[in-house]
Amino acid sequence: xxxxxxxxxxxxxxxxxxxxxxxxxxxxxxxxxxxxxxxxxxxxxxxxxxxxxxxxxxxxxxxxxxxxxxxxxxxxxxxxxxxxxxxxxxxxxxxxxxxxxxxxxxxxxxxxxxxxxxxxxxxxxxxxxxxxxxxxxxxxxxxxxxxxxxxxxxxxxxxxxxxxxxxxxxxxxxxxxxxxxxxxxxxxxxxxxxxxxxxxxxxxxxxxxxxxxxxxxxxxxxxxxxxxxxxxxxxxxxxxxxxxxxxxxxxxxxxxxxxxxxxxxxxxxxxxxxxxxxxxxxxxxxxxxxxxxxxxxxxxxxxxxxxxxxxxxxxxxxxxxxxxxxxxxxxxxxxxxxxxxxxxxxxxxxxxxxxxxxxxxxxxxxxxxxxxxxxxxxxxxxxxxxxxxxxxxxxxxxxxxxxxxxxxxxxxxxxxxxxxxxxxxxxxxxxxxxxxxxxxxxxxxxxxxxxxxxxxxxxxxxxxxxxxxxxxxxxxxxxxxx
Amino acid sequence: xxxxxxxxxxxxxxxxxxxxxxxxxxxxxxxxxxxxxxxxxxxxxxxxxxxxxxxxxxxxxxxxxxxxxxxxxxxxxxxxxxxxxxxxxxxxxxxxxxxxxxxxxxxxxxxxxxxxxxxxxxxxxxxxxxxxxxxxxxxxxxxxxxxxxxxxxxxxxxxxxxxxxxxxxxxxxxxxxxxxxxxxxxxxxxxxxxxxxxxxxxxxxxxxxxxxxxxxxxxxxxxxxxxxxxxxxxxxxxxxxxxxxxxxxxxxxxxxxxxxxxxxxxxxxxxxxxxxxxxxxxxxxxxxxxxxxxxxxxxxxxxxxxxxxxxxxxxxxxxxxxxxxxxxxxxxxxxxxxxxxxxxxxxxxxxxxxxxxxxxxxxxxxxxxxxxxxxxxxxxxxxxxxxxxxxxxxxxxxxxxxxxxxxxxxxxxxxxxxxxxxxxxxxxxxxxxxxxxxxxxxxxxxxxxxxxxxxxxxxxxxxxxxxxxxxxxxxxxxxxxx
Numbered sequence: 001x002x003x004x005x006x007x008x009x010x011x012x013x014x015x016x017x018x019x020x021x022x023x024x025x026x027x028x029x030x031x032x033x034x035x036x037x038x039x040x041x042x043x044x045x046x047x048x049x050x051x052x053x054x055x056x057x058x059x060x061x062x063x064x065x066x067x068x069x070x071x072x073x074x075x076x077x078x079x080x081x082x083x084x085x086x087x088x089x090x091x092x093x094x095x096x097x098x099x100x101x102x103x104x105x106x107x108x109x110x111x112x113x114x115x116x117x118x119x120x121x122x123x124x125x126x127x128x129x130x131x132x133x134x135x136x137x138x139x140x141x142x143x144x145x146x147x148x149x150x151x152x153x154x155x156x157x158x159x160x161x162x163x164x165x166x167x168x169x170x171x172x173x174x175x176x177x178x179x180x181x182x183x184x185x186x187x188x189x190x191x192x193x194x195x196x197x198x199x200x201x202x203x204x205x206x207x208x209x210x211x212x213x214x215x216x217x218x219x220x221x222x223x224x225x226x227x228x229x230x231x232x233x234x235x236x237x238x239x240x241x242x243x244x245x246x247x248x249x250x251x252x253x254x255x256x257x258x259x260x261x262x263x264x265x266x267x268x269x270x271x272x273x274x275x276x277x278x279x280x281x282x283x284x285x286x287x288x289x290x291x292x293x294x295x296x297x298x299x300x301x302x303x304x305x306x307x308x309x310x311x312x313x314x315x316x317x318x319x320x321x322x323x324x325x326x327x328x329x330x331x332x333x334x335x336x337x338x339x340x341x342x343x344x345x346x347x348x349x350x351x352x353x354x355x356x357x358x359x360x361x362x363x364x365x366x367x368x369x370x371x372x373x374x375x376x377x378x379x380x381x382x383x384x385x386x387x388x389x390x391x392x393x394x395x396x397x398x399x400x401x402x403x404x405x406x407x408x409x410x411x412x413x414x415x416x417x418x419x420x421x422x423x424x425x426x427x428x429x430x431x432x433x434x435x436x437x438x439x440x441x442x443x444x445x446x447x448x449x450x451x452x453x454x455x456x457x458x459x460x461x462x463x464x465x466x467x468x469x470x471x472x473x474x475x476x477x478x479x480x481x482x
Numbered sequence: 483x484x485x486x487x488x489x490x491x492x493x494x495x496x497x498x499x500x501x502x503x504x505x506x507x508x509x510x511x512x513x514x515x516x517x518x519x520x521x522x523x524x525x526x527x528x529x530x531x532x533x534x535x536x537x538x539x540x541x542x543x544x545x546x547x548x549x550x551x552x553x554x555x556x557x558x559x560x561x562x563x564x565x566x567x568x569x570x571x572x573x574x575x576x577x578x579x580x581x582x583x584x585x586x587x588x589x590x591x592x593x594x595x596x597x598x599x600x601x602x603x604x605x606x607x608x609x610x611x612x613x614x615x616x617x618x619x620x621x622x623x624x625x626x627x628x629x630x631x632x633x634x635x636x637x638x639x640x641x642x643x644x645x646x647x648x649x650x651x652x653x654x655x656x657x658x659x660x661x662x663x664x665x666x667x668x669x670x671x672x673x674x675x676x677x678x679x680x681x682x683x684x685x686x687x688x689x690x691x692x693x694x695x696x697x698x699x700x701x702x703x704x705x706x707x708x709x710x711x712x713x714x715x716x717x718x719x720x721x722x723x724x725x726x727x728x729x730x731x732x733x734x735x736x737x738x739x740x741x742x743x744x745x746x747x748x749x750x751x752x753x754x755x756x757x758x759x760x761x762x763x764x765x766x767x768x769x770x771x772x773x774x775x776x777x778x779x780x781x782x783x784x785x786x787x788x789x790x791x792x793x794x795x796x797x798x799x800x801x802x803x804x805x806x807x808x809x810x811x812x813x814x815x816x817x818x819x820x821x822x823x824x825x826x827x828x829x830x831x832x833x834x835x836x837x838x839x840x841x842x843x844x845x846x847x848x849x850x851x852x853x854x855x856x857x858x859x860x861x862x863x864x865x866x867x868x869x870x871x872x873x874x875x876x877x878x879x880x881x882x883x884x885x886x887x888x889x890x891x892x893x894x895x896x897x898x899x900x901x902x903x904x905x906x907x908x909x910x911x912x913x914x915x916x917x918x919x920x921x922x923x924x925x926x927x928x929x930x931x932x933x934x935x936x937x938x939x940x941x942x943x944x945x946x947x948x949x950x951x952x953x954x955x956x957x958x959x960x961x962x963x964x
Contacts (some may be wrong), residue, residue, distance in 0.1 A: 059558065150632065
């Protein structure tokens, strides 16, 4: 057995320490988050520290979403964290939905405040307060703003990334001349921003559709959603785009003068996606050895590891790292040979780095290094001169392969049924597709009793309901949700 | 008089509506912020809405600073908004400094909290709580993290961008093996990140030095600062880099095992720059006609204006805009000919767009357009074929010219004096440079009575104090401050 391999086989097996997903998915998730140094709990219950490795993934997701939001015509802005309680209470359904989740500041500058202020759980109210000033004429429309910020909501059962007291997100808010323009924009965000970023960048396939009345956003007339299946068969809501109708423009008085000079209420949308997407990445792609990252989101795309202390090893590894950097990849050279190779190797695997290039003296004697593809866990000896090409091939193909794998997994765990009684079985391990007329509002209550819910409504072909199309003609996707 | 010029001369003069800086600088500032649509007051006292034009300037500043911070070796992360009161109280000087400024949450989820939480005014305490867990060995050092976030401080006299209850900033926090390494890093941030971004990107010349004990950050052993002169001769603190010594590592218990296995306290730094820099841009470069933006920070570098409705005008303007975009510039085509040309022209001037290309039928008949350089307000007829070259020339030269102008202004308003009695006169309109031994702590109190303060201490040649160099050998820069 060549020496390099002996060192490799001596490495601690991740499987020995990370619980398997099949055995205990929640604990597996928790361990991956902790051991890949993605995040940890903050000192105030439910809050979260996003550590550098997790945050850099977020920065990349953020850039992908931001680019698409701007292409849709939005401008970024920033609105205050603190919202006067009175403003928060202007839209009845909205306040009813958010009231139990509010965090309230009562003291400032050493004194009791005259009016308590709410720490924003979402910004419809404060933003619409300004829209009322900014919108005067039809020429001011559409008005499309987005903000990247933190929001805070009381959480009974917090879970890192998935449900935290404080999270980071973007929230877009728009005003349009009429219902058709608002709907078209809400759908554009759903498909061109969210679905596209999730599928093309995060490599997570999503179902799109709209929420039932029970599940929609407090204050919306229709909530469009992207839903993905996680590795345990449960559903995660990845991003939502709401049609708000005139629910906010009426209480906030957002009116414009049309071309004829008549005053009309604007039609609005709002839409958001959050750090929850990091949880989705972990759970959609992770395996029993840790995280698997699509290269576009990986803080490091290629790690070049020196297997052991050796001059030639170090020289070749440095050169390979430099060459790969020049080829435009994000590369890390791991030459910490005072730490065991096995431990370092397991760590990089856990952190989901797409490609490892292992440089050891025995391989080098044959003019080779060992390439390890994270998402397939395949190892291959590669001649030194062929490393750059092989890395490119892996990096270019990884996202499509991860996406195809996730899609096949979802399809394999989705069953079509016709009656409510048949939902429980497929619903226990994945999704059930069932005609909405076989569920209805009463059926939703029954599903909820079994910890199931309608994730979205869509056409039988997976398409979105057309304007005016009754829900009765649609299919409900039912599953357990995060 | 050609028709185009007649239209131009008919435009409302900005000077007629914007107060002049000489007349009322504070009102001029307020008006520029409002009318260039940079920001406005939020509904909770002292909070701020950053509007798209202001926010895009911030995004560009942020990118410039972030790039430099990362080049210095920092990784971005995110720490919670909410800090338990008890944690906030661990470092005595720190809490004493911040106590009067705190906003406190007492209720969450509909109930009174068991322990009140503070909305972060800065994050030393919560970050060091985690550093204590993360730092074990000398191999974990230096630990360099940065976060972009919002912070909240009670403000008695809020002013948009300059002093707001909530503002956006980055705060970096580091841990080092010893004092020398911490100091070197604090200085690297001061010069390679802050001074470089401010001078090279924002085109605002800064003085660097350290604060007197009276002016330094609560909890620091030394505060390094960048100070700039605004258009009214007052000083603005642009960014600070603090040496924290072991002031936080002791109460927070941040220790590492050195190579010999002995436990030692880490030496720390923290450093921040905020949305206040937008205020600096306005006040350092603005003139009586509004904002003047260095091209690198301008949301739009070139606006191509159709002087009036005309097919050929529109065709040529569109083509020019397209050509300039292809050359890599951020270009806006203003073809809203239903709004008067004069009004639009004044608006773009107010918003500080570096170059205007005015396309009118008379100029076109001569194969020309009119180019207006914002920072000099010069107009020149330019042949169509020469527009791209002329725009490049203006855009490449603008920052250096703005910087030189600001530097000349500062030098013109700085006087060297030798006694405290001589400070008042130059201090009333700019800076006085005076040997620190002629001021001293008692002198600082006297200065404060006259609304003056020591902005920084530096060597006579403008350099930074060397390690161990006594303050007595240094020069104090005295001025009125924002």
